[in-house]
Amino acid sequence: MRFLPRRPLWRAVLGLAVVVLGVVVAGAVIVLSRPKNISHPNVQFTAPQTTTTSTTTKHRARKPPAFSWPWYGYSAARTRDFAAPADLHPPLHTGWAYHSGALLEFPPSIHGDQMFFLDDSGVAREINTQTGKVGWTRQVGRLAAATPAIDAKAGTVLMPVLSDHTSTPGNGRFVALSMATGRVKWSRPLRAGSESSAIVHGRTVYFGDGGGTLYALNVANGHVRWTYKASGAIKGGPALWHGDLFFGDYSGRAYAIRASDGHQVWAVSTEGAHFGFGSGQFYTTPAVAYGRVYMGNTDGRMYSFGARTGALAWATTTGGYVYSSAAVADPKRLGPTVYAGSYDGYFYAFNARSGHVRWRHWAGGKISGSATVIGNDVYYSDLATHTSTGLNATTGSRVFTFNDGAFTPVVADEQAIYLIGHGSIYQLLPTHRKHHKASAKSKHRTGHHKARHTSRRTTHHHAAHHRKKHS
Numbered sequence: 001m002r003f004l005p006r007r008p009l010w011r012a013v014l015g016l017a018v019v020v021l022g023v024v025v026a027g028a029v030i031v032l033s034r035p036k037n038i039s040h041p042n043v044q045f046t047a048p049q050t051t052t053t054s055t056t057t058k059h060r061a062r063k064p065p066a067f068s069w070p071w072y073g074y075s076a077a078r079t080r081d082f083a084a085p086a087d088l089h090p091p092l093h094t095g096w097a098y099h100s101g102a103l104l105e106f107p108p109s110i111h112g113d114q115m116f117f118l119d120d121s122g123v124a125r126e127i128n129t130q131t132g133k134v135g136w137t138r139q140v141g142r143l144a145a146a147t148p149a150i151d152a153k154a155g156t157v158l159m160p161v162l163s164d165h166t167s168t169p170g171n172g173r174f175v176a177l178s179m180a181t182g183r184v185k186w187s188r189p190l191r192a193g194s195e196s197s198a199i200v201h202g203r204t205v206y207f208g209d210g211g212g213t214l215y216a217l218n219v220a221n222g223h224v225r226w227t228y229k230a231s232g233a234i235k236g237g238p239a240l241w242h243g244d245l246f247f248g249d250y251s252g253r254a255y256a257i258r259a260s261d262g263h264q265v266w267a268v269s270t271e272g273a274h275f276g277f278g279s280g281q282f283y284t285t286p287a288v289a290y291g292r293v294y295m296g297n298t299d300g301r302m303y304s305f306g307a308r309t310g311a312l313a314w315a316t317t318t319g320g321y322v323y324s325s326a327a328v329a330d331p332k333r334l335g336p337t338v339y340a341g342s343y344d345g346y347f348y349a350f351n352a353r354s355g356h357v358r359w360r361h362w363a364g365g366k367i368s369g370s371a372t373v374i375g376n377d378v379y380y381s382d383l384a385t386h387t388s389t390g391l392n393a394t395t396g397s398r399v400f401t402f403n404d405g406a407f408t409p410v411v412a413d414e415q416a417i418y419l420i421g422h423g424s425i426y427q428l429l430p431t432h433r434k435h436h437k438a439s440a441k442s443k444h445r446t447g448h449h450k451a452r453h454t455s456r457r458t459t460h461h462h463a464a465h466h467r468k469k470h471s
Contacts, residue, residue, distance in 0.1 A: 035139035044356025071415035072147035072197035096132030136182035160194035197237035208234025248282025266310035314355030319344030341367025369407030376434035381405030
């Protein structure tokens, strides 16, 4: 009988070993079941074509229209690729700086010398791009996370609100303001709230909401033209290409919807929806180029679908969530490339046709916001270190660093790059312009400094940063 006490101990040890083995096996199954890379490069792909510009004109040139970066992603296809003037590149120095006092998760939009942005506390502002001075301020809600969309012909700036009265998403609205004064032109309640950066085409504004509804509203009065019900919450903004709207939802489905009437062209699911907790969701705003749709997913993969059919062209795995919306460009000596960051701490350049990784750059921390291509440089921000970085789009070599940043790093016009920090906006000007215009006595430049790298690390305190990671 004296050996009986050992029997339960033996069983306990054996049971523990079985549990440990089970955990190891389960972990191995999870690792082994991670979705592998997929590549179908023969899915329809339209190669970029070289364009030429005539050097002679028969008629007097017209005055060019005011520059416009009208919404999130710059173009209707949301490619985040700006063919900047040849001299708009690093080294850069700060012209003016605006400090908002609130978190800026999404970048501003620009028309002429007006810049519009919406901070996380639901305050919309207009500032002058030349001076950084505030023109008007309007409280449109209590929680917001989107870039305003501009309809310059209507003189209207449009924006979604996540919540009217609290810091919890829900009971929001969609608001149209006067570009000139910030006066509310019209407002439509949204029970689910919205953080979907809108886009305008003709007289219609398009966006999604947290309840999974895609809206088409009349810009003039907010009347509903049509709605489409998706399978999950729509966090990112829709992209527009050849008459169709493209977006993803939190059920892990990607969609193409006809912009004219809301008719579904195609809807497809991803293969990564069963991997890990909270996986298989599209937070990002898609980019459309070369007849393809590009979207990152929380299953850790960047996806490419055929824009006409929804056929899966490729899916390439990173080591973490891909909240970062893609930038797509055709850089010198490299060819069509998709740029996006990952929560694994790397910034990636993917072959736009095959999905193969051309190069990757170690950022030092998770990348949550979207990349932007300015000329032949691509910019991203690092949420962990609160820094912004510029890389040569062809080689991935670093050409620029700045000691502020969190999400989407920059927008631009033909005169300057505007860097969006954690709660500030900086006008960045080419340093060589300053040197060219400066006189011999202008060595002491008040208010200007060269953007530089810093090792200072700060902690992100925003409680909702796992919810909004940016499209």
